Amino acid sequence: MALRIHSFFHQQSATLCYLVxxxxxxQCLLIDAPADFDMPSGELSFITANEIISYIKTEQLTLQWLLETHAHADHITAASYIKQQLHDTHPCKLGTGEGITQVQQHFSQLYNLDMPCNGEPFDALFADKAQFQLGDYTVDVIATPGHTPDSVCFHIDGNVFVGDTFFMPDSGTARCDFPGGSAGELYDSLQRILAFPDDTVLWMCHDYQPDGRPLANKTTVKEQREQNIHLKGDKQSFITTREGRDATLAVPKLLHSSIQLNIRAGQYPSKTDTQQHYLAIPLTVLL
Structure with a gap:
């Protein structure tokens, strides 16, 4: 029995996607698969997703799950596209944290979307400590709110796919200034991950390669505990550091585009009478 982890790096959003x-x-599952999106032209494409599909077919794998660690604000998910492309031979399920309903409720109001806020079209909404099987392995779900209310991590045989909780130790942790975010909650979530054995491998969802260093996609609990630049003090120190850092950060470039699609697992808005899909951008007028 062996677990195999293959990563795909999406340069446009510095996103790491994992096929486990x-x-x-x-049997396999896919975590945080990105689509390709050009904001100026509005062109949505699936170069990375098609590479993943090709790899699955070449390796003769059977895709069981398409998982999202949360509704991302920096890239558009390719989950629904991949599910549709593999539907005939791989009737896989979409899964994410149960907090997605809270995120759907907030952003459906912000963008004036006519959509259910019950978790659809996801097939499974995972509660904290939920479990499911991947072949011979048990997958444990860990609710890790703070970055967003729906954030979850997936633990499989000594490996934790951390989503936007930890970054590599030299980059610290994820921002907490999105709706429903909380630096205090993120600190508590990080401590849950740090409670795993020292040699537990943590797989990053993003790496922004500070100072031009080579790409890195994994670290350990021990390395995070000893070296993470945002975890040098107590909880209040972390909150102060995190909130101070967040106050300086710009809005993600793909926020409005990503969220409107990602709260629907990448499904498109309904076409208008002109047979065109549209996304909305709330206008803030500064006088």
Missing amino acids: SCESTK
């Missing part, structure tokens, strides 16, 4: 497979059963 059980070698004995050939």
Whole structure:
């Protein structure tokens, strides 16, 4: 029995996507798959997603799950596209944290979207400590709110896919200034991850390569505990550091585009009478 982890790096958004497979059963799951989006032209494409699909077919894997660690604000998910492309041979399920309903409620109002806020179209909404099987392995779900209310991590056989909680130690942790975010909650969530054994491998969702260093996508609990630049003090120190840092950060460039699609697992808005899909941008007028 062996667990295999293959990563794909999406340069446009500095996103790392993971295909995790059980070698004995050939069953696999995919975490945080990105689509390609050009904001100025409005062109949505699936170059990275098609590479992943090709890899799954070449390796003769059976995709069981398409998982999202949360509704991302920096890239558009390719989950629904991949599900549709593989539907005939891989009837996989979409899964995310149960907090997605709270995120749907907030952003459907912000963007004036006519949509259900019950978690659709996700097939599974995971509560904290939920479990499911991937071949011979058990996948444990860890609710990690703070960055967003719906954030979850996935633990599989000594590996934790941390979403936007930790970054590499030299980059610290994720921002907490999105709706429903909380630096205090993120600190508590980080402590849950740090409670795992020292040699537990933490797989990053993003790496922004500070100071031009080579790409890095994994670290350990021990390294995060000893080296993370945002975890040098107590909880209040972290909150002060995190909130101070967040106050200086710009709005993600793809925020409005990403959120409107990602709260629907990447499904498009309904076409208008002109047979065109549209996204909305709330206008803030400064006088």
